[in-house]
Amino acid sequence: MSRPNIFLKAMRDQLIMVLSFGLGSALMAAIVLGVYPSYRESLSDIEIPPALTAIFGDIDLGTANGFVTAEFFSWIPALLIVYAVIQGTGVLAAEESNGTLELLLAQPISRTRLFIEKALSIVVGTLAIVLLVFPGWAIPHGAADIEVSLGRLFAATAAIAPLVLAFAALSLLASGLLATRKDAVMAIVAVAVVSYFVNSLGQAVDVLEPLRPASLFYYYHAERILTTGVNLTGVGVLLGIAAVASAFAGAVFQRRDIGVVSGYRWMERLRRPFRAAGFREAPGGGEPT
């Protein structure tokens, strides 16, 4: 077994991105927790408009848990999913469309090994981002008296990782099945947006309530972690999805042609009826008029 150089290169390639996502989120955490004590004194009896409750769930902004959830945990996970989509569709699909995958696979390394090293780089990148956030909590937490334990903040942050990994694995799978990286990105972004709103609106809208378990965000509930600790079932479901999706993605990668545009072009299909109806893409595309 030689050194895992593909993994190491993938780590080096994503270094800046991991640092930006990690340090950016850490800065947000530090700001949210840092302003909390002064907020507690001045604005503790604020009324939350019902519309906001509908989107962010039933959050009590009067407590530290509620405040941190609303200001940090309600949107940072969604932001980190951007990392999942970039890397999930990037580590293999981008190398393929760049053409560098061709030379890489001309070397005596199996596709399985290549896939595992690349996937592993996403796992390590995700963990690194999460770990970078920890000092963002720890520093303001040490400076003031805040009624939420640091352990719970860490736990709620660490529990973002399974969610990110599930989306990364789905992105890997999508990039293997769909024709272009763009198709894959759009597909996963659509899934993520629908998922996000089904879960949050489902808390307020009865019709959507039964659909919530179909949303990946349903399995990550920051406020519950802050009050009662990590829900292992939720973590298990997300890691299960990540494992199954990557296994499929690995199998697809094993079988497919490299550098040949194949796979389903769903965006192309969507566009076709519009084109038939006379809508044309402006310059470049259609016939000269």
Place this chain on the structure above:
Amino acid sequence: MDAPAIQTEGLTRDFGPVRAVSDLDLRVEQGEIFGFLGPNGAGKTTTIRVLIDLIRPTAGRASVLGFDCQRQSLKVRQHTGYLPGDLHLYEGLTGGGLLKFFASMRPGQVDPATLRTLLERLDLDPSREVREYSKGNRQKLGLVQALMHRPDVLILDEPTAGLDPLVQHELWNMLEEIASEGRTVFFSSHVLSNVERICQRVGIIRAGRLVAVEDVARLKKRSLHTIEVTFAEPVPEDAFAVVPGVDIVRHQNNTLRLQVRDRLDDVIKTIARYPVLDLRTEQASLEDIFLAYYTDEAKDEEVERVTA
């Protein structure tokens, strides 16, 4: 080892409704320099990419040194060096860093001295970043990557693209040395004159089919002359058209340009029947020879298709 360096049997690959490679049977022996020729889009790259297991055949099989290209692809790739026709490199690495990265995937296979010699012979500076390289230098880097582990079988897709004649010459020398060590060189090109200097055999692929495999020496022996005769008076074209092995290339005023395969005797006797003002002959290039012999085969095929 007696296994052929490269062998394909009934190799077929479809892309949707398009048949890119059709029932290809090819055998390249060890120690050979084999030129794989054909126009762009003929199926050369598809065939090569099946050998490296980047794409899978629809039907048939391929092997390198007896190892199946699909089931034993790792073995195949251990023994081959590959230069893609459409070369893309990691822009952010230095030339040397790129080579080191690929060498790390072949533990124990790359000798630093070999690498140094290659860089010197191709006159390539490995300290610069790939993005700064010219097209020719990128191609050199791709070649060093393919050659540095001294592979038993070299598979090069259009290796001369972007190389200036001097470097091209050096590359031919290197390939000849490789073959003289009993290693195999298999490369594609769409320009025949490129390969006549170093190939022992050439295979011609057209529209996915292998049209001919020829010994270059024998091909060169197959004579093909171009004769340009200027007569003192108009001559009937038919008189020349009926001579076996003669094609009329051009007939302008009283000047006739003929391409003559094999025997010159008949055509000279025909020419002698008319008053000749001037006569020039040229030795045809390998390219012309090929066109003359194998477009005829293509014509025959067409006739067969029409009469069938």
